[in-house]
Amino acid sequence: GIQVEQSPPDLILQEGANSTLRCNFSDSVNNLQWFHQNPWGQLINLFYIPSGTKQNGRLSATTVTTERYSLLYISSSQTTDSGVYFCAVEGRSNYQLIWGAGTKLIIKP
């Protein structure tokens, strides 16, 4: 099956810093989604991005299908950005999401 790898596993930054999170996937996919899970467990869908680039405020994401990776950029980090960021893909052979292990981000004030 498809493997999804996220890096780095952990990231600690000061407020105001920028960061780049990476998601590599091992095979062609139908789509890719980025999620943020806050410390209380709420999962929020950030981007549905099978290819190309999207931006939403301080966050943007790019998926390069030919090279099988996606990047999530967070600019001017705030403490509320803390949590775990998951990348999830849907393979071409079924309709279920395959999740990466996540990147735990801690933003210090």
Place this chain on the structure above:
Amino acid sequence: DTEVTQTPKHLVMGMTNKKSLKCEQHMGHRAMYWYKQKAKKPPELMFVYSYEKLSINESVPSRFSPECPNSSLLNLHLHALQPEDSALYLCASSQDRQVISTDTQYFGPGTRLTVL
């Protein structure tokens, strides 16, 4: 309204108890999901309902019994659980699973379940 609600927020139950988790969405979505999430792990898919019919059961033990009474509601009935079933249980919904690609999934806040 892009909200999925779940009740209760927290649940503590004994191994002989019967309880139910509830999930509701009013976005007109026709696919609904149950996930189980252990600490420091990604969510694991348990069940998928598409157009109120069970379409995916990820080999979940029978002590978990899903139910979809209508297109807005999803229940998870629990009976004779084990301590290792303690986890965060997440409900999600999406627009339509009868197209080729998965739509954006919207998640509820989850129910933190502790089995004693």
